[in-house]
Amino acid sequence: MWSGGVAYVKLIYLNNYQCRCNQQITEQGIINPEWKQKTFGLRSSPGILYNQPSALVGRTDVASVTSWSAPIIWEGTFDSTLIDSIYKQQNLTIATTVFALGKYTRFVKDFLESAEQHFFVGFRVHYYLFTDQPESVPDVKIGENRSLAVRKVQSLNRWQDISMGRMENLEKLIENELASEADYIFCLDIDTKFYGHWGVESLGRLVGVIHPWLFNTPRNRFTYERRPESQAYIPAEEGDYYYAGAAFGGSLEDVHHLTKTCREQLSIDAANSIEAIWQEESHLNKYFLLNKPSKLLSPEYMWRDINESAAQIKIIRFTNVPKNYAEVRPNP
Numbered sequence: 357m358w359s360g361g362v363a364y365v366k367l368i369y370l371n372n373y374q375c376r377c378n379q380q381i382t383e384q385g386i387i388n389p390e391w392k393q394k395t396f397g398l399r400s401s402p403g404i405l406y407n408q409p410s411a412l413v414g415r416t417d418v419a420s421v422t423s424w425s426a427p428i429i430w431e432g433t434f435d436s437t438l439i440d441s442i443y444k445q446q447n448l449t450i451a452t453t454v455f456a457l458g459k460y461t462r463f464v465k466d467f468l469e470s471a472e473q474h475f476f477v478g479f480r481v482h483y484y485l486f487t488d489q490p491e492s493v494p495d496v497k498i499g500e501n502r503s504l505a506v507r508k509v510q511s512l513n514r515w516q517d518i519s520m521g522r523m524e525n526l527e528k529l530i531e532n533e534l535a536s537e538a539d540y541i542f543c544l545d546i547d548t549k550f551y552g553h554w555g556v557e558s559l560g561r562l563v564g565v566i567h568p569w570l571f572n573t574p575r576n577r578f579t580y581e582r583r584p585e586s587q588a589y590i591p592a593e594e595g596d597y598y599y600a601g602a603a604f605g606g607s608l609e610d611v612h613h614l615t616k617t618c619r620e621q622l623s624i625d626a627a628n629s630i631e632a633i634w635q636e637e638s639h640l641n642k643y644f645l646l647n648k649p650s651k652l653l654s655p656e657y658m659w660r661d662i663n664e665s666a667a668q669i670k671i672i673r674f675t676n677v678p679k680n681y682a683e684v685r686p687n688p
């Protein structure tokens with residue numbers, strides 16, 4: 357339950373946001389900026405050689421499409437040679453956000469170093485790191501065409517507020533800074549590490565990741581919020597998948613709508629003195645129930661732990677780093 361206190365975080369930015377020229381101010385207030393939108397289609401060049409795709413042969417041990425016809429990405433469902441060559445032509449920028457407050461700054465080094473080895477290698481990535489201790493950010497070598505921006509935020513006493521506060525911070529970041537600077541965004545947990553390729557196969561309008569502990573669970577046993585008083589409420593007979601709160605992404609416009617909606621729903625819950633069972637992850641799951649993702653990533657993209665295995669997981673791309681919750685979090 358909500359234990360009182362301030363529900364929302366206000367950011368103190370190192371540099372103030374500026375009103376961008378692509379925002380229009382009307383009598384109703386500021387309306388959405390014109391999102392940078394590239395409409396290249398999936399163009400391929402003549403002479404690129406790759407394995408013939410099959411209409412008949414594919415993964416048979418997992419589903420690679422949802423009931424609303426969105427692809428589910430597993431190892432064996434895409435060809436990196438082909439898909440990289442298609443997206444290379446689009447000159448994309450992928451914004452990637454992480455938060456490291458309090459003791460979570462210890463995860464930054466491994467996250468960034470491993471991302472530089474595996475995450476959108478060969479593509480332009482702009483990392484945005486939100487922290488209450490900018491001075492503690494380690495010196496990590498970031499590749500050519502890639503960059504790291506550090507944003508100072510207020511420290512908070514409850515891990516739940518830190519985790520939930522991300523939605524508002526992301527909403528503002530997209531609104532004020534990213535509109536003309538990035539094409540896609542991924543929002544990731546920091547207590548994580550990359551061990552394998554994560555590339556353009558993951559791009560889509562709205563992208564969710566299937567939670568690593570609940571990909572083989574009946575929906576009435578998903579850890580959705582079950583109290584009707586919460587905006588995140590999902591009844592036992594509804595729901596598609598249980599999505600991880602630790603990774604989601606998509607186009608700026610879609611992720612802006614997602615973060616704005618979750619921020620609003622969190623705020624209604626706070627006003628009603630209720631905190632969803634898994635905080636913003638519960639609200640994210642409600643959002644994805646009502647706004648179906650256009651692409652789903654398998655748990656390869658957010659695994660339990662590097663030492664855990666499952667028959668369906670042929671490669672671990674990105675995984676949680678084990679942590680002592682009592683030691684690392686600011687409150688129980």
Ligand SMILES: CC(=O)N[C@H]1[C@@H](OP(=O)(O)OP(=O)(O)OC[C@H]2O[C@@H](n3ccc(=O)[nH]c3=O)[C@H](O)[C@@H]2O)O[C@H](CO)[C@H](O)[C@@H]1O
Pocket residue numbers: 454455456457458459460515518519544545546547599600601602603633634635636637658676684685686
């Ligand atoms: C794998 C997965 O889906 N994880 C989700 C899960 O537990 P987790 O155990 O993964 O939550 P967590 O402790 O990692 O907190 C989420 C994130 O908040 C940030 N943080 C948190 C505490 C702190 O003191 N400092 C700090 O910076 C940090 O970026 C961290 O990665 O549920 C959380 C909400 O209940 C979030 O939805 C997480 O994304």
Ligand SMILES: [Mn+2]
Pocket residue numbers: 545546547602676
């Ligand atoms: Mn985490």
